[in-house]
Amino acid sequence: xxxxxxxxxxxxxxxxxxxxxxxxxxxxxxxxxxxxxxxxxxxxxxxxxxxxxxxxxxxxxxxxxxxxxxxxxxxxxxxxxxxxxxxxxxxxxxxxxxxxxxxxxxxxxxxxxxxx
Numbered sequence: 001x002x003x004x005x006x007x008x009x010x011x012x013x014x015x016x017x018x019x020x021x022x023x024x025x026x027x028x029x030x031x032x033x034x035x036x037x038x039x040x041x042x043x044x045x046x047x048x049x050x051x052x053x054x055x056x057x058x059x060x061x062x063x064x065x066x067x068x069x070x071x072x073x074x075x076x077x078x079x080x081x082x083x084x085x086x087x088x089x090x091x092x093x094x095x096x097x098x099x100x101x102x103x104x105x106x107x108x109x110x111x112x113x114x115x116x
Contacts, residue, residue: 029061030051030054032069033050033051036069036089036093037050039092040077040088040092042073042076042077042082045080046077046082049080050072050073050076053072053076054068060103060107061103068103069093070100070103071103071106071107073089073093074100074104079113086101
């Protein structure tokens with residue numbers, strides 16, 4: 001950024017929002033899922049599985065919208081035998097592969113499904 005450090009910018013942003021008593025809406029993961037799944041050419045069955053997993057395991061995904069969406073999509077694609085790489089999912093979600101991998105393994109442990 002021109003003349004500002006990223007940290008200073010977000011600090012000022014938080015102060016600005018707080019001083020004006022603004023309520024910034026949180027991102028809705030449901031909109032991310034449908035958009036990213038269509039870019040990855042995933043089936044309707046996989047998209048539905050993503051929505052169901054998001055509803056079922058809501059507490060696991062609190063506070064990490066983009067990461068959670070990437071991990072959910074990757075997990076559901078594997079469960080439904082639609083091969084997508086972590087790199088593809090990371091590219092369309094805009095996050096890094098280790099973040100997807102970390103939450104993916106949390107989902108696997110929680111659901112108990114094994115992959116060979």
